[in-house]
Structures are given as structure tokens and as C-alpha cells.
Amino acid sequence: MTTTGLEGIYATQSAISSIIDGTLTYRGIDIDELADNARFEEVVFLLWNGDLPKAISLFQLKKDLVNYGTLPNEIHSLLKSFPCNARPMDMLRTVVSALPLYELEVKELSPKENRKKAIKIQAQISTIVAAIQRVREGKEILSPKPEYSFAQNFLYMLSGEEPSTVAVEAFNKALILHADHELNASTFSSRVTVATLADIYAGITSAIGALSGPLHGGANEAVMSMLEEIGTEDNIEPYIYQALSEKKKIMGFGHRVYKLGDPRAKHLKELSKKLTQLTGQRQFYEMSIKIEQVIAREKGLLPNVDFYSATVYQSLGIKKELFTPIFAISRTSGWIAHILEQYENNRLIRPRAEYVGPQKRGYVPSEKR
Template sequence: MVAKGLEGVVALSSEISSIVDGVLTYRGYNIDDLADNASFEEVSFLLWNGRLPSQTELTKLESDLTENASVPQEVLQLVKAAPADAHSMAVLRSAVSSLSMFDSKAEVSDTWANYQKAIQLTAKIPTIIAAMHRYRQGEEAIAPKKGLGFVANFLYMLNGEEPSEVAIKALDKVLVLHADHELNASTFASRVTAATLADMYSSVTAAIAALKGPLHGGANEGVMNTLYEIESLDRVETYLQTKLDNKDKIMGFGHRVYKDGDPRAKHLREMSRQLGEQKGDTKWYEMSVRLEKLMMEKKNLKPNVDFYSATVYSYLDIPSYLFTPLFAMSRVTGWTAHILEQFNDNRLIRPRAEYTGPVNQKYVSIDKR
């Protein structure tokens, strides 16, 4: 029997992350534990190496990410030349793909070389995203600054100012929560590509292409667009009822895997509240809480990770067209961890399809058709 969308099908085994009874873990660590205590750099090391780093190892990784953050000028020129209305994920996809042409070891596929590529991709994607934003504002890209951590450097390159500790902590937690999620669509795409023994850049590019779709990575941008359309707290219920009557999809609710709520959502909900209070404007948070309550009452659906991440990004003054690229900025650590795992025990991923077309057809010459 065909499992539509491969639902419930176990396609491969992995030691990287798991979702069991609604609990998400990275390498056996509960996501709540990591979200509350670990930095994004620690989680990156964990995903790649299967254990948390020592202080020396963490310091080395932080240094490596800083040292590899610069992007070739040719790639930046490609980003700058993109049309202003080009989809941000299309720009990111093209830029990441082009990085391979400037890596002399792009085709080297031993474990150490691929590990270094994982670091390089994680380091360079924030620089590409920040440059894309600067160019769209008619400004020049800002080079990464030594002495700043991974998250602080991204926010600095984005806005030209060193961020507050609250902003750093909030975005760091968002990145931890998005770093991996078992065999989701983009991760599966990366592993299918890696299984052909394509290089890591190709595999990550395939993942970015899959993440671009609104049913995967694009949902958080859709959430913010919904809030913009609603405009005010007193319009939430009327807006929602109209959408439900029209059988329109409400972005940010429900999940294929989680039947009793996404465990990551509560962390983002609290961050949204804190950031709104810090800015003195809790409008988006209050609207989101109201929408969450009504969706539970009317459809028995709980928010997923995309729902509150939208308002968190908004409170950090990140424009909505960068929401999905930020997802990629985090998830690249998970993608590369899965690609490394695929390379280490590879078998070409080649499923079968159940044929449902016509049978016993006979060729008819063109003059008789």
C-alpha cells in the first residue's frame, strides 16, 4: 500500500535527532534542556560530533566560525546583482551553490574535508543573508567583525550596530530550536542528494530548495503576513472565522509529526512575550495568543515552531522576507550533520513508485492518430 507523502514510512536510521511521543531530542538531549542551557555553537558541535564540546573545543569552533565568515566578493556580487523582488530563498540558494566554485576542496569527500565544509557553510550563510538585506536597502554589505559571537555578528552585519544581550539570547535560542528536526523534507532532500555522492554544497543547495516551499520553511513568513492582514486585536476572531468559512489554511498551526503540540512553540511564545514587553509593544504577541486560543477552540489545532518564531523575528526588527533564510541559517547545522552521517554509511536512496497509469498500450503511427 502506498503511504501518501511517505507518512509513517521509516526511510533510514539516524543517530542525530528523534521525535518520540511528542518529545524532540538532539543526540539524546531533550530540546527543552538545550533551549534553556546550550548555545547555538554548542548545539552545532553536538549535531556534528555526537557529544557536547569541552571548553577548548567550543572556543575552537567559535574561532573557526568567525574565521570562515567572509564570503568571496564574486558571490557577494551575485547577491547584489539579484533583482530587488527576487525571492530571498532563491538568492540564498544560488549564492550557496556558487560557493562551491570558490572552494578548492569542494570535490574532496573525506570526513575531515566535509566537516570543514560544514563549518564553512554555517559561517558563510549568515554573511550572505545579511548582505542580501543590506543590498535591498540600498546599502553596502558589512563585513563580519572579529570578537563577536555567531549570533551577535549576524545582527551586527544586518543592522550595522552591535546588538543587545537580550536580542542575542533570543535569536540564539531560536537557532537552537530550529537546528534539526529528524527527517523533514529539506533534510531528506539533502540526504537523497548526498546519497548520490554529490558534494556537500550540492546537498545543502537541494535542502535550501526544499525549504523554500511554503509548506515547509515558508510558513513563518505566512504567519506574519496573517498578522499584518488582521491589523488589530479586535479583528482576530472575525478574520479567523472568515478564513475558516472559506476553508483557507491558517499558517503556523498543526504538524504532521506532533499530534499534541510542537514542543518548541512554548519557548518561542515566551520569547515573543519578553521581546514585546522590552520594546513596549506587545500587539503582535497579544494577537498571536488570541489566535492560538481561537484555533484551539475552533479546530483543536496547536501552534507549531513557525507560529511564534514570526513575532520573535519581527520584534528583532528582522523583515519577513528573511524569516525563511534565517531558518536555513540554523538548519544548515542539521543538514550537514545528516550529510556527514549519510556519507559515512552510504547507500543510494532509490525508492519505487506504484504505477497507476494505463497498460497494454500499442503504438499507432502518426498518420492514424
């Protein structure tokens, strides 16, 4: 059986996350429960270990994520060497691929060493993304503080200021909602890579490469660009109708595996409403509501996780060029869970391709072509 884009094909078995009848779960726990109650560190532990952590395990994970979050000085120099117009996702991919140069046991694939690398990568990717923005602004690179949570530390390392409680709670929830999503393109890329027994850094680098494409990780950045281009509510219908007439894709709507709506979208919609009100950017929320209504009426499509995450991140003072790298911070937790699962019961992933080209052709010498 062949299918375009492998749609409907089960490529592996996994116990990490599920999408059944429109419900998303992490290790069997509904995403709604996790989004409303959990800390991101708890979700990281859950994805990697199968159960929520006890207090001592959670304390140790938080401590490790801070201790490993400081970047080598050589990585600081690398970040500062990039062209001033370099894209953040290109910077992120390059820096992550350089991390194993400073890892003594990079080729050691024992479960113990892989767990150690997993914590290092999860900790450092947050610092890297914050550092990318600070380097672009000519500011000092910061390291995480031991008294801060993971979400709190990222916002601090980005701005250099203590974030508000509201901002931390919103960002924590956004991290949880993006943490894993079954066998999406970047996750599948990571599993294919480590199935060759490449190291965990190679798997994460592959995943970042897949995430950088606009059909996967760049949608919320495109949504923010669309809102800025539209400008006011009065321009929404003319803009959308023209885009649809020209068969342009309106980013942030529809999803291959959700027919009745993305269960994560409602949480981000509520966050967008709350944050835009607090920051005086209510117009972006109101515009988003109007766009949602027009697309539902004209195309029958509902928002996915990317649509309202754009205005959430905008309200948190995050520049749109950083939206996809932030997606990578969160999704690294899921990528690592899948990488560890792949290592546990590994077999090289090598599908076949159904050949549909010409057959029984002979070689023709160059003078007779």
C-alpha cells in the same frame, strides 16, 4: 506499502535527532535543556559530533566560524548583481550554489575535507543572509567580529550595530530550536542529493530549495503577513471564520509528527511575550494569543514552531522576507549533520513508485489518433 507523502515510513536510520512521544531531542538531549542552557555553537558541535564540546573544541569552533565567515569578493559582486525585486530565498539558493566555484577541493569527499567545508558553509550562510538584506537596502556588506558569538554576529552583520543582550539571547534560542528536526523535507532532500556522492554544497542547495516552499519554511512569514492583514484584535474572529469557511490553511498550526503540540512552540511563545513587551509591539503577541484560542476551539490545532517565531523575529527588527533564510541559517547545522551521517554509511537512495496508470496499451499511429 505505499503512503501519501511517505507518512509513517522510516526511510533511514539516524542517530542525530529523535521525536518520540512528542519529545524532541538532539543526540538524546531534550530540546528544552538545550534551549534553556546552550549556545548555538555548542549545538552545532553536538549535532555534528555526537557530544557536547569541551572548552578547547568549543573555542576552536567559534574561532573557525568567524574566520570562515567572510565572503569572497566575487560573492559580493554576485549579490549586488541580482534584480532589486529578487526574493531573498532565491538569492540565498543561488549564492550557496555559487560557493563551490571558489572552493579548491570541492570534489574531495574525505571526512577531513567534508568537515572543513561544513564549517565554511555554516559560517558563510549567516553572512550571506545578512548580506542579502544589506544589499537590498543599499548598505555595505559586513563580516563577523572575532569577539562576537554566532548569534551576536548575525544581528550585528544585519544592522551594523551592537545587538542588545536580550536580542542575542532570544536569537540564540531561536537558532537552537530550529537546528534539526529529524527527517523533514529539506533534510531528506539533502540526504538524497549527497547519496549520489554529490558534494556538500549540492546537498545544502537542495535543502534550501525544499525549504523555500510555503508548506515547509515559509510558514512564519505567512503568519506575520496574516497578523499585519488582520490589524487589530477585533478583526481576528471575522478573519479566521472567513478563512476557515473558504477552507484556507491558517499557517503556524498543527504538525504531522506532533499530536499533543510542538515542544518548541512554548519557548518561542515566551520569547514573543518578552520581546514584544520590550519593543512596544505587544499587540502582535496579544493577537497571536487570540488566534491560538480561536484555532484551538474551532479546529483543535495547537501552534507549531513557526507561529510565535514570526513575532519573535519581527521584534528583533528582522523583515519578514528574511524569516525563511534565517530558518536556513539554523537548519544548516542539522542538514550538515545528516549529510555527514549519510556520507559515513552511504547507499544511493532510490525508492520505488507503485504504478497506478493504465496497462497493456499499444502505440497508435498519429493519423489514427
